[in-house]
Amino acid sequence: MLEQQVNQLIGHLFRHEAGKMAAVLTRLLGFQSLDLAEDIVQDTLLKAMTTWKYKGIPENPSAWLYTVAKRKAIDTIRQHHIHEHHHSEISYALKSEWTLGPTVNSFFLDNEIEDSQLRMIFACCHPSIPYESQIALTLKTLCGLSIKEIANSFLTNEETIVKRLYRAREKIREEKISLEAPIPATLPGRMDAVLHTLYLLFSEGYNSSHPNRLIRHELCEEAMRLCLFLINNPITNVPRAQALLALMCFQASREDARLDDGGSIKLLKDQDRSKWSKPLIEKGKFYLEQSAEGDEFSEYHVEAAIAGCHARASTFDVTNWENIETLYTILLRMKPSPIVELNRAIAIGYAHSPQEGLEALQKIKDLENHYLYHAAIGDFYSELGDAKSACLKYDLAINLTTSNTEKKLLRSKLEALSVIKK
């Protein structure tokens, strides 16, 4: 059996089960004992790996893993007198030898596993933990990524990630954060934090400047998987969560068309739309419709609607740019920022004329150091036939970006223009 076949058979079993087990064990041992929970997960996977490599994958790999994890959990609870540090409804059950085993068992039931993961999302995305630390903690504990893998995803080094995790754990201790479900009164605020973190996580994965495509794909997948948890639970299935999932579905649907075989970026207008995932687009439309029910209207709704406009267009030319312009105008009111202004200006350019687009861009302040700003201006100059000004802008953009993929794209635009100049 080749490596790929193993992955086909069990997918990302190790990584996903690591996340599930971490959530369940943390709930059993308490958020303050997160490191103990992680040790058990680590030991369990190691045992699986060393045993299975001789004997093959067992018929029910998850059950095998849980059996081992449960035993270790029971030992740990006894050894560390967990019940003494646990201030929840289960500490009583963990104290008695009669109920210890059955309690541990009950936590590993399917619906309880889901529940633990949901609580874990809220705990990891606690507002008192800084955002980068939230993401690092979520990726490590819920998504089963290693510190090295997380560092790679954020194009930073392992030390930085270790520091972020350390900060998270400090906050957990200081604020005594636990894996309790948030009380209904605080739920909206807590939801905002969770959704924002998932949005950031997805954005990291979506960022086409990352060299490692697999990592990108994993991050997007994880963000969507976690968002789906929120959707599947009636209490957290709120319209803005649905809108966020719709947005992620639309964006993810273009994954196969965004890069060419050489790893170069393909612009939206050049993408082969037959490579867009129709199932994902349908899912996006479904969740977008759901999110429209009721009174809630968030920035996620607007962003999802914009993404939906692109997804609906069978070709670049039939894209409803007037709609998109209107939506960006709405978004600007909700979330004023130069980047939103940038996007709106580009939409104006396509909806009306390159001249109007150029003027709209030139009105924006604070984007002097942003490569996309200059690249966009360059594009409009190019459309207007002013190759000289366009090239100046592209050169500026190349110097402002650190991504090789982006530089390559900008250079190809320069080349195309120099052909015309000749």
Next chain:
Amino acid sequence: MEKYMLIFIGGDPSHLSPEAQQAHMGKWFAWVEKLRNEKRYVGGEALLPGGKTIKGPKKAVTDGPFAESKEVVGGYFILECKNLDEAVQIGKDCPDYDLGGVVEVREVMKFDM
């Protein structure tokens, strides 16, 4: 054809991410599959880490060897090979070398002479 034992020593994958551990396991599966297809694989077992060590005339018992040690025997294969050289060549396919693993190749003694 003779029987050879491949003894797997050290090779610690515990620092790898879950994803990487799974991939590493996949390499072992591929190797075992290949050996089975070539009708070389007679058997093999994994040994759990931890345990006890008994030593000396006083039969002193100590804990260990532990998984962190580079000397720990993780398991073995019994393979059918033409000769030691062939067994060694096959032993080179072990995926653990990058993890600091060591493979000992020994011929199994036959009693029926």
